Every structure is written in structure tokens, then in C-alpha cells.
Amino acid sequence: MTKFLLTGLPRSGTTVLSGALLTHPQVLFYGELLNDMLGVRKSEAERITMGAGWKISNKPLLPLRFCGPDEDGGQYLAGFYGMKTNAQGLGFKLIYDQAQTGPNAAAWQYIANNPDIKIISTLRSNLLDIVCSYAKAMQTKLWHSQKKTSSIDAVTISIAECQQWFERFSNVPAQIDQMKNSHSFLTIDYENITNDFADTMNSIFDFLALKPIECKPLL
Numbered sequence: 001m002t003k004f005l006l007t008g009l010p011r012s013g014t015t016v017l018s019g020a021l022l023t024h025p026q027v028l029f030y031g032e033l034l035n036d037m038l039g040v041r042k043s044e045a046e047r048i049t050m051g052a053g054w055k056i057s058n059k060p061l062l063p064l065r066f067c068g069p070d071e072d073g074g075q076y077l078a079g080f081y082g083m084k085t086n087a088q089g090l091g092f093k094l095i096y097d098q099a100q101t102g103p104n105a106a107a108w109q110y111i112a113n114n115p116d117i118k119i120i121s122t123l124r125s126n127l128l129d130i131v132c133s134y135a136k137a138m139q140t141k142l143w144h145s146q147k148k149t150s151s152i153d154a155v156t157i158s159i160a161e162c163q164q165w166f167e168r169f170s171n172v173p174a175q176i177d178q179m180k181n182s183h184s185f186l187t188i189d190y191e192n193i194t195n196d197f198a199d200t201m202n203s204i205f206d207f208l209a210l211k212p213i214e215c216k217p218l219l
Helices: 014-023 038-046 073-081 103-112 127-140 159-169 174-182 190-195 197-207
Strands: 002-008 027-032 089-095 117-123 185-189
Touching: 002 014, 014 027, 014 089, 014 117, 014 197, 027 038, 073 103, 103 174, 117 190, 117 197, 127 159, 185 190, 185 197, 190 197
Parallel strands: 002 089, 002 117, 027 089, 117 185
Antiparallel strands: none
16 A cells, blocks of 8 residues: 655645545545644544545545644554555645644654655745735635636735745745655646646656546646
């Protein structure tokens, strides 16, 4: 079984990749198990829906409990990756700025200490695009959409907010650089996700040693 992690900055394509991973019959994929909102991590652990609202049909052999806010994140992931499953690929999604403080933060070090976990990391190099996308989602309360149009064409961001978000989205966990040398690491560029989704997913399936399937972006 291939253990893997999907990670990256917010608004960098992780959700649309998650939707495709969910469709693979050989993959057991979870969402943001260490999301800052406790209600979200509960829903993700139960695999009721993914963050974009997709209903999930394939269930694990045993239910997964959610990680408490005061729980050691490393111990939680040891249980997660040790679960009983017939899947050939087991993974979850962890955004860069999640589990950065407190006991949950041990999750990052656990991943760094276990080089058998493959890392898929999305890259959106234009931070201004990320900030604008994040601001738009904050103002519209629409984080994901299957439509090409939006009810809002422009957003206004204060200088203070812009600076705060630039700093936040520039904060890459130190373990990421460490894992590039110790782990099997695949970087997926946001432009490739938007311009050639099928080829992007084929590269991911090949990286995870999985049979490729035809899939289209759900967002």
C-alpha cells in the first residue's frame, strides 16, 4: 500500500485534486483531518463529505475517529496510516498552515520522520493570485464552485489584510524542505492543474504506483 500526503498553500488546487483522488477505486482518501475548525475535521474523519461538499460513497473497513485539538498529531497519524484497508493508496490532505501550533503540530514531524509517506505538493507561485482568490472566497462565502461564473467580479482588500495574508501564505512548514531530500516528492504546478488536468492526474497516479483512470475536474 502506498501512503501519501496531499499538501500545499490554500487556493493552490488541492481541493480539485482531492475530488479526482476520491474517484479512484484503489484509493482511500481523506480530507483535512487537521483543519482548524473542529466540525470540519469531524466530517472529514467520518468521510461524510469532502470540503467542497462531495458525497463520499466508499467507506473504510473501520470508522476513523477525529483528532482532538489537544491530541498529539504524530500519534494520530500513526493510527491513521496503520488502519486496516484493502486500498492500494491511503492519504489525506494537510494545508501548509494547518496544525502549526500545539500538540497537533507533531503531525508535521511524524510525516518528516517517515520517508515511506509520499508527498504531493501543489505550487501556485503568484502569491497575489492566492490572496485575491482567498479574499474573494471570504467575501462571497463561496469557497468552491462548479460554475465558471461568479456573482462578484472584484474585491477590496485593505493594506493591513493584504500584508497579513501575504505573510500567512508565505509561511511554508520547515519540514517541507526537509522532506524534499528524504521523501518521494511530487510538485504539481497550479497552471498545469488548470491547463492540463488529465495529464496532471496521470502523473499523480504514476507517482502513487496506481493504475491511471480517466477523470475530469469537478470544480
